[in-house]
Amino acid sequence: MRRLIPFVLLLVSLNLAAQSKKYEQELQPAVFSLTMVMMHDVINPPAAARFYTYCTLGAYDLLSKFNKNLAPPSASFRRYTNFAGELDKKKLDPGFTAIYSIYLSGISFLPSGFMLEQQLADFEAKYRLKGMPDATLQYSKEVAKKIVAHVMEFSKKDNYNKLSTKLRYSPSKGEGNWYPTPPAYMEAVEPNWKIIRPMLLDSGEQCKPKPPIAFSKDSSSPFHQMALEVYRVGNSATREQKEIAAFWDCNPFAITSSGHMNVGFKKISPGGHWMNIASIASLKAGLPLDKAVQVQSLTAATLMDAFISCWEEKYRSNRIRPETYINRHVDAKWMPLLQTPPFPEYTSGHSVVSGAVAELLTYFFGDHFAYEDDTELMFELPARQFSSFRQAAEEAAISRLYGGIHFRDAVEYGVEQGRAIGTVIVSSLKSGSSIGQRTTNNRK
Numbered sequence: 001m002r003r004l005i006p007f008v009l010l011l012v013s014l015n016l017a018a019q020s021k022k023y024e025q026e027l028q029p030a031v032f033s034l035t036m037v038m039m040h041d042v043i044n045p046p047a048a049a050r051f052y053t054y055c056t057l058g059a060y061d062l063l064s065k066f067n068k069n070l071a072p073p074s075a076s077f078r079r080y081t082n083f084a085g086e087l088d089k090k091k092l093d094p095g096f097t098a099i100y101s102i103y104l105s106g107i108s109f110l111p112s113g114f115m116l117e118q119q120l121a122d123f124e125a126k127y128r129l130k131g132m133p134d135a136t137l138q139y140s141k142e143v144a145k146k147i148v149a150h151v152m153e154f155s156k157k158d159n160y161n162k163l164s165t166k167l168r169y170s171p172s173k174g175e176g177n178w179y180p181t182p183p184a185y186m187e188a189v190e191p192n193w194k195i196i197r198p199m200l201l202d203s204g205e206q207c208k209p210k211p212p213i214a215f216s217k218d219s220s221s222p223f224h225q226m227a228l229e230v231y232r233v234g235n236s237a238t239r240e241q242k243e244i245a246a247f248w249d250c251n252p253f254a255i256t257s258s259g260h261m262n263v264g265f266k267k268i269s270p271g272g273h274w275m276n277i278a279s280i281a282s283l284k285a286g287l288p289l290d291k292a293v294q295v296q297s298l299t300a301a302t303l304m305d306a307f308i309s310c311w312e313e314k315y316r317s318n319r320i321r322p323e324t325y326i327n328r329h330v331d332a333k334w335m336p337l338l339q340t341p342p343f344p345e346y347t348s349g350h351s352v353v354s355g356a357v358a359e360l361l362t363y364f365f366g367d368h369f370a371y372e373d374d375t376e377l378m379f380e381l382p383a384r385q386f387s388s389f390r391q392a393a394e395e396a397a398i399s400r401l402y403g404g405i406h407f408r409d410a411v412e413y414g415v416e417q418g419r420a421i422g423t424v425i426v427s428s429l430k431s432g433s434s435i436g437q438r439t440t441n442n443r444k
Helices: 004-021 024-041 045-064 094-109 113-129 134-155 160-165 222-236 239-247 270-285 289-317 322-329 349-365 375-379 389-402 408-431
Strands: 255-258 261-264 371-373 384-386
Touching: 024 045, 024 094, 024 113, 024 270, 024 289, 045 094, 045 134, 045 270, 045 289, 045 349, 094 113, 094 134, 094 289, 113 134, 222 322, 222 389, 222 408, 239 389, 270 289, 270 349, 270 371, 270 375, 270 389, 289 349, 289 408, 349 389, 349 408, 384 389, 389 408
Parallel strands: none
Antiparallel strands: 255 261, 371 384
16 A cells, blocks of 8 residues: 555646646736736836736645645745645646636736636636536636635735825925926826835845935036936937837836827836746746746746835935936936836836846746747837846846936946845745845945
């Protein structure tokens, strides 16, 4: 009898692997469906990262219960308690349940989540036609609903509901401080985001960046020279630099003027772009569903924490944008290649989140993982080739200078800040220790 036990366990393992195999192609469309709804809703970048995190967490939690070699979310997500409901593994289809929970989470969390109802119905109908027993389908749906409810309960304690109680943000009038920029002069985005509970880090201050170069109007000062660099690059950008800037634009707030009208263009967020890169890498590497979901979930959580850390610095330093400074002190008619996003300049958000996620994906896929990024094809931008995630992060960061929306120190120190965040997260994943116990502080 004892000799049969390993054989039986092997059969169970092979059966679960076979079940999940057919769902691996379903993961990217499910996650991308979240992206499309967030584009429709014009969800800002920090909030988008939060939604990705909660919408993938339940799937990760569930699948970790079927693979003892896959660390559960509680091993890395601070304060998260794994779903403890009883599961009848004979009746449950884990792959179906995981994908179903992503769609259901989108319906539950996103403002226009109802837009996913038809996709969820189509997904269910697809597997009915494939012959899934009704008992299995119904039970799997019930489990998905319970796990989504469990994650929603966890989300209620992250302080998101307190943001609306904060006083309305008013830009300060200091010469070196941020002020709304044209064409729409939009209000500052998420000025109180620092109160959001991080998922993996101890706090938003855990990986502070170096202090920004001091503001100065003196034409010989380092700050003025940085502004002139942005001005000159903007006036003489090469075709390659313009393509790089456009590829990594990822500005959900893009607006153009037409006569007396302002017309908005809906674009993917920086987080949405990196979530799709994680999907591209998982598919290319042939990851099984459970591992691919883990990558998606940790990518989302890394994005969320990176935005918390970056946004805390943005409203602490509250620095002026290149467009404002150049218009005041260099050239009143100058316009950046990209539209300036509506929040303070330092550090560069794209630089921080790209640096952080690049470290995470390098941990999962290696330092020389080449891939083609076709995320921006929907905006008629050609795919770009990358030899590593770190190369992509560097390009994403410098794109902000090419686009005229960030100074060099915000780009370079932003990448450093992101790498510090990613290093803390990866070190803890390697050791299995609590991420919150580690602290990296670059500020002097």
